[in-house]
Amino acid sequence: MISIDTLEAHISRFICNEMDLLPEDIDPDLNLGAFGLGSLASTRLIGSLEETFALRLSPTMVFEHPSISRLAEAIAQIAAEQHGGAAHV
């Protein structure tokens, strides 16, 4: 199980690092575009989530769930499905 908090923390860290922001500047309910995260960086964010949490994600997720909290929620759900499925194999 990957918690929503863990995912939110990972995404926030990525954005802080990418955009030179301080953690207190990050509002998880704000639209991701508000941090200035471009399309290249968004795709890289998806890649780093895939890598860190061993998941398979679509790059369009960032546009479908465009805030930190919504993205973390959606990924937690996918993680439950993907990791849950793998456990039965």
Next chain:
Amino acid sequence: MFDKSSFNDHELSSASGALPVHETLALRAWAHPDKVLFTFLDDEGAKQESLTYLQMYDNARSIARQLESVSQPGDRVALFFPQGLDFIACFLACLMSGRIAVPINLPNRRRVERCVSILLDSGASLALVDATEHAQLERAFAGTEAAALPLLEIANLEAAAATASWEPRAEFDPQQIAFLQYTSGSTSAPKGVMVSHANITANLRMMRDAWELDARSDFVTWQPHHHDMGLILGQLLPIMLGNHTVVMAPSTFVRQPLIWLQAISRYKARLAGGPNFAYDLAAERYSAERLGDLDLSGWTHALNGADVVRAGSLKRFHDRYARHGFSMDAFMPCYGLAEATLFVSGGPYRLPVHSVTADQATLSSEQRVAPPRESGNAVTMIGCGEPSWEVEVAIVDPATRQRRAPGTVGEIWLRGASIARGYWRNDAASVAGFHATIAEDPRREYMRTGDLGFIGAEDRQLYVCGRLKDLIICEGRNIHPEDIEHSVIEALAETRPQSCAVFSHDDEQQRQIIVAVIELNRELKRLLTDNPRALKANIRAAVVDQHGIPVHRLMFAQPTSMHKTTSGKIQRRKMRELYLAAELDGIDEAI
């Protein structure tokens, strides 16, 4: 002339270097029909589809026949395709049938305005589209001036006749326009570079010869096909060479850069590359456990072009991948632009990357390369290779139009067989950009690149120092500051700022920082006091939404700090200087 039983390697090479690229495809479909030309990898890096030379030729001919029934020679045909193997078949079909291809990026989410302005500027009479994109394109164009454009899906490709007879068209004129490359110009005024069949052949030959490539030089490419590097280098050069090229989507690369390296290793590719950021991404995502058996020792041409080449990026990448057989000498910085079809300089093959360390002050005040002084700052620049022998590079003082000596900075002017014919239906820009003359010799015409650079006095390498105009190069794309400024001002429509200046600079870590300086007024001051976070978030979101690029720094400056020309145009260069010297008067916060 082609009435032969077979072609030997020399004949194939000479013919490929002279024929229009679609005729080279026909020749190769006849000479080695079953050799695989392209393999497409899915977003996991698994093989999704392959096409042989003959299959590609048949697909292209089949589409050309369909085009003949719905359009006339000389018509512009827009091409809307995701990365895959259908795009290039459609592109070649346009070339075969004398239609002018107009490759355009898909109008995903944003970019609709830009697509529409390209469609209108080119006067496209129809678009070939991928079936999976049809509905989305229709929605995107509904209610715009492009709503009536017929969108055609390519159909029945497999049903094409499987014969590859050699039928060169007797009346074919290689000087006619093959396609329009829309990477120049702002959103409101796109400029379509007119690239002829002869331009393409010359440019492919220049790359082949400068880099010593042949049919065994296989590629892995992820650059998008609507970009000159993806199209000319990634998808047309393979046809001239007769090689096998592995294609993947740009998003696959950006999401999982290691898939790119694994493909280079697995398919034993000799040539692969990208803009500088590609090497940063691949170094950043290094994973020893995932890359245990990675072998990069066969990668001899690691091209780096379309953006500033940074020494730090090359070093970081090499530090990571040397243990996998990657050689520092494999790096091949290169220089090119759509107005020259693509390639201008790069190589020679097998030589180490060249660099020059110069005194920063002398370079900026006297435009001259001088050895660094102990007291001053030094700047290191990477050589973008030697110019191809088929292109003449002149370094010219843009003000006096006089030639400058090696080691002196001026605008890069070019002349040669691969220089495009001009901008589509834009005589003013074509005359200014493609028919420039040097003061000493008014008879020879040059194309002005707008880039500043110099030829190394000792090594004959081309060094690129920056832009004459204010163009920003970000993530390998050309961004017009006026487009970003427009979005910023629109996002602040309620407070109506008078002006905005957007420019970029590199920070100490050689990271690109994009800055927007916005002119303050009373309303803006009030909003900045009330809710600065929302205000800035709003601006950033608008720029990302419309252009896909970040604005790192937002600064609000007093009207007295905004430098403008007498006609009221913002002086970005001056603004940038003042910003870097911290001499702008205004409000600059971290976020």
